[in-house]
Amino acid sequence: MPPKPKADNAAYKQLKKDIDQGSIGRLYVFCGEEAYLRDFYLGRIKKKLLPPGMEEFNLHTLSGKEFELKKLEQMVDCLPMMSERTLIVVSDYDIYKGDKEGLAALFADLPEYVCLVFVYDLIEYKADARTKLAGALKAHGSVVAFNRQEQGDLVDWVKRRFKADGHDIDSEEARYLIFLCGDLMNGLISEIGKISAYAKHHRVTREDIDAVATPQxxxxxxxxxxxxxxxxxxxxxxxxxxxxxxxxxxxxxxxxxxxxxxxxxxxxxxxxxxxxxxxxxxxxxxxxxxxxxxxxxxxxxxxxxxxxxxxxxxxxxxxxxxxxxxxxxxxxxxxxxxxxxxxxx
CATH class of the missing domain: 1.20.272.10 (Zinc Finger, Delta Prime; domain 3)
Known part of the structure; x- marks a missing residue:
């Protein structure tokens, strides 16, 4: 069995940097297995771009089932209200199966006030590098893959989640929890919540994990x-x-x-x-x-x-x-x- 190639996290790191510095781009594709991180950073973009109470006017959503290029163009043309930018979120639409030339032209001419995010959740993102659309996406946007986290980062995250619930867990028990329940954050969050509610002492033990965690x-x-x-x-x-x-x-x-x-x-x-x-x-x-x-x-x-x-x-x-x-x-x-x-x- 050949080793799996190491995930390319450059776009993910750049996204975090852009959000922190307030330099969010105009075009993104969000994909990958780690739905928790995808939703977390989409939420951070919303907080950065949309003033409280103005989400109804500046946030536009479109599902893959109802997608039409004309509808998207109309959303792009909507000027922001009492805000510098608008956010458009398109969910589960395969951009390589529709009007590729029309989308490529749209990507090349996105106004500075727009942030357009294509979110892949129920369907897999499969790029076609041979198309003009792929070139337009590379030139004007970024494909951010939210991959499963390395164990060291995941252990640190598990420890922080338990600390937020008023508990401590050592690294070895955190590794055991990840082994037992899998390494996807959405699944681990529910398990951490159950264990925190069950644990009677400040430090979480393996017995606490085995008592209530649902193993994969x-x-x-x-x-x-x-x-x-x-x-x-x-x-x-x-x-x-x-x-x-x-x-x-x-x-x-x-x-x-x-x-x-x-x-x-x-x-x-x-x-x-x-x-x-x-x-x-x-x-x-x-x-x-x-x-x-x-x-x-x-x-x-x-x-x-x-x-x-x-x-x-x-x-x-x-x-x-x-x-x-x-x-x-x-x-x-x-x-x-x-x-x-x-x-x-």
Whole structure:
């Protein structure tokens, strides 16, 4: 698996600088996975450009379903009222599927009082660099990708969110929370709120996190393989029962388990070759060292032969699910019994 290319955050950093310095541009495309950051900075632009109480006159919105170039042109022509600028927000419209030449001309002639933002939320932004429109966007605007944050930045943000709720959390527990619940801020905010409401002491503990946080599927599957490594079959069976109660399709559960076992096999091979977590992170495109460290710790409890056999059996169970019509939950239970059998550790 080739390593994921490092995200280009230059436009994101420039946007923050422009907002802080009051030099907000005339044209932006907001895209990327991190919806929390996208909404946060769109909110900052609104506060900077729109005087309180004048939003109704100076904020214009248009959805992709109702988009027409003529409507957008009319919004652009609307002069600001008791404000220096107007803000136009267009949501979920693919600019490369409409009148590209008309949009390119509009981009090149935007008045200085206009700030036009195309927001991609429900649809993905896919640029076509061959078009005149792409050149006009590059010349007159900026594509800001709100990517998942690096772990160090995300840990600091988690700590600040807990502090705002009257709690402290150390870095290791913050990393555990991110591993358990995912690294998207919108999801973490709700989990932080639940944990803050539940925690009885100033410092948040792992017990507080485990008591109320809702783990993502990958983390639950890891808990099952971790229990197998510790020879705790009862715990592994309980985790599998929890997975069934999630009402996810057995084939999806098997897919996640298969990926986990392949990563575990890769970690065991890395240990055999005396390679560290950095190699595993590069191999699987991991942004954070935490899951790689946990995989390496877990891999030390398994033999290379067990890891290889587990990956093979997972593939055979996958084939059985897709070709025999056998009950998926029974096949998963059978696989767990084999994994937890003699030679597991």
């Amino acid at each position: 599927l990958d983390a639950v599957v890891f808990q099952m393989t971790d229990a197998i490594a510790l020879k705790d079959f009862n715990r592994a069976a309980l985790v599998l029962g929890d997975l069934f109660h999630m009402q996810e399709a057995p084939i999806k559960l098997l897919s996640v388990l298969g990926r986990q076992l392949r990563q575990l096999y890769a970690a065991r091979l890395a240990l055999e070759a005396r390679k560290g977590t950095g190699y595993l992170m590069e191999l699987w495109g991991m942004r954070s060292a935490y899951p790689a460290e946990k995989l390496m710790q877990s891999a030390r409890r398994f033999s290379l032969a067990w890891c290889r056999r587990a990956v093979i059996r997972c593939g055979e169970i996958d084939l059985a699910m897709k070709s025999t019509g056998a009950d998926g939950e029974e096949l998963l239970t059978q696989l767990l019994l084999e994994l937890a059998g003699p030679g597991a550790a």
